[in-house]
Amino acid sequence: MVKKSVAAPLLLDFAHLTVPRGDRYILRDFSLQIRRGEHVALLGPNGSGKSTLVKAITREIYPVDRPGLRFQLLGQDDWDVNDLRGHFGIVALDQLHNLSHEVTLRRVTARELVLSGYFNSLGLWPHHRVKPAQEKHARAILRFLEISHLAHRPVSEMSSGEQRRAMIGRALVHDPGALVLDEPTNSLDPGAVREFRDLLRRLARADRTLLLVTHHIADVIPEIDRVILLQDGRIVGDGPKAQLLTSARLSRLFGAKLQVVRKGRSYDVT
Ligand SMILES: Nc1ncnc2c1ncn2[C@@H]1O[C@H](COP(=O)(O)OP(=O)(O)OP(=O)(O)O)[C@@H](O)[C@H]1O
Numbered sequence: 147m148v149k150k151s152v153a154a155p156l157l158l159d160f161a162h163l164t165v166p167r168g169d170r171y172i173l174r175d176f177s178l179q180i181r182r183g184e185h186v187a188l189l190g191p192n193g194s195g196k197s198t199l200v201k202a203i204t205r206e207i208y209p210v211d212r213p214g215l216r217f218q219l220l221g222q223d224d225w226d227v228n229d230l231r232g233h234f235g236i237v238a239l240d241q242l243h244n245l246s247h248e249v250t251l252r253r254v255t256a257r258e259l260v261l262s263g264y265f266n267s268l269g270l271w272p273h274h275r276v277k278p279a280q281e282k283h284a285r286a287i288l289r290f291l292e293i294s295h296l297a298h299r300p301v302s303e304m305s306s307g308e309q310r311r312a313m314i315g316r317a318l319v320h321d322p323g324a325l326v327l328d329e330p331t332n333s334l335d336p337g338a339v340r341e342f343r344d345l346l347r348r349l350a351r352a353d354r355t356l357l358l359v360t361h362h363i364a365d366v367i368p369e370i371d372r373v374i375l376l377q378d379g380r381i382v383g384d385g386p387k388a389q390l391l392t393s394a395r396l397s398r399l400f401g402a403k404l405q406v407v408r409k410g411r412s413y414d415v416t
Contacts, residue, residue: 153181154182154183154184155181155221156180156181156182156218156220157180157182157219157233157323157324158179158203159179159216159218159219160177160179160217161177161214161215161216162177162212162213162216163175163202163209163217164212165195165198165202165210166210171379173198173199173209174379174380175380176195176380176381180324182355183353183355184355184372185350185358185369185371185372186372187358187360187365187370187373187374187387188357188360188374188376189360189361189366189373189374189375189376189396189399190375190376190377191361191377191399191400191401194376194378194379195376195378196361197238197328197359200236200238200328202217203219203234203326204227204230204234204236205225205227219233219234220233228266231263231320231322232320232322233320233323233324234322234323234326235314235317235320235322235324235325235326236317236325236326237313237314237325237327237328238327238328238329239328239329239332241313249268249300249302252269253302254268255298255299255300255301256288256293256296256297256304256308256312257288259301259313259315259316260316260319261274261276261280261281261319262274262316263315263316263317263319263320264276264280264319284315287315287318288315290318290348291311291345292311293308293311293315306333306334306338307334307342310334311345314327314345314349322354323355324354324357325349325354325355325357326359327346327356327358327359329360329361330342330365331343332362339364343365343367346358346365346367346369347367347368350369351369361400363391363406363413364412364413364415366387366391366412367412368410370387371387372384372385372387373387377399383399391406391408391413392406393405393406
């Protein structure tokens with residue numbers, strides 16, 4: 147008897163999305179499916195619509211209603227944003243920006259920032275009651291992220307790489323099936339970038355879908371097989387990385403002469 151292979155459930159199922167921002171359509175007739183367990187990198191130049199897609203996933207912005215529109219996450223059209231956080235953990239640089247405004251004055255520590263994921267806030271407030279199980283989970287997350295020693299240090303007194311780890315910790319409290327990371331290695335120094343990519347690899351191996359949004363080719367860690375190329379709000383390539391991370395494709399995408407260098411299972415450009 148031939149064994150029937152069953153596809154993993156769809157985490158994200160978008161068809162014919164047209165997403166406006168301001169007075170322009172940024173994503174146009176945009177269709178994308180991602181299944182549970184896949185690790186995907188979304189690459190594209192500045193302004194190609196990567197963050198717009200992330201905001202459509204987090205339901206911060208919505209597509210216009212058009213015939214054929216499908217806008218589902220985990221098979222569901224409508225989401226309470228709080229419920230969504232339990233399935234999609236989002237780490238974006240604009241959160242980090244808010245963090246610097248909101249968290250600096252209050253000297254929120256890494257422990258508090260992680261725990262505040264339970265309350266959908268940035269840091270704890272006096273009315274928040276942390277349960278012992280949540281405290282225990284937060285400690286385990288800090289350990290996994292290798293920042294236990296920073297648990298009681300204010301986030302505003304950490305390096306950018308440490309701050310990003312703490313933000314990931316905040317997203318991990320709900321044990322989301324997918325983690326969406328929007329340009330997580332931007333503005334990190336080369337040492338911090340390397341450490342951060344090692345962390346991404348551990349996250350990918352921990353049975354969690356990674357959707358990594360980046361314009362750094364070297365962020366495409368070995369665990370990521372599928373690459374999506376985005377240009378002017380459209381997908382111009384979607385498939386295995388060996389087919390898409392070529393000098394010709396990336397030079398076309400970024401509008402510059404780029405040479406792809408492959409070292410083992412890692413890629414970079416010169
Ligand atoms: N709030 C906004 N109002 C109007 N237009 C916007 C807004 N935010 C972004 N845009 C425009 O939408 C387009 C896509 O922006 P988006 O931030 O999604 O691109 P991106 O691929 O994430 O870029 P980057 O790599 O620079 O972060 C850009 O042309 C940008 O100017």
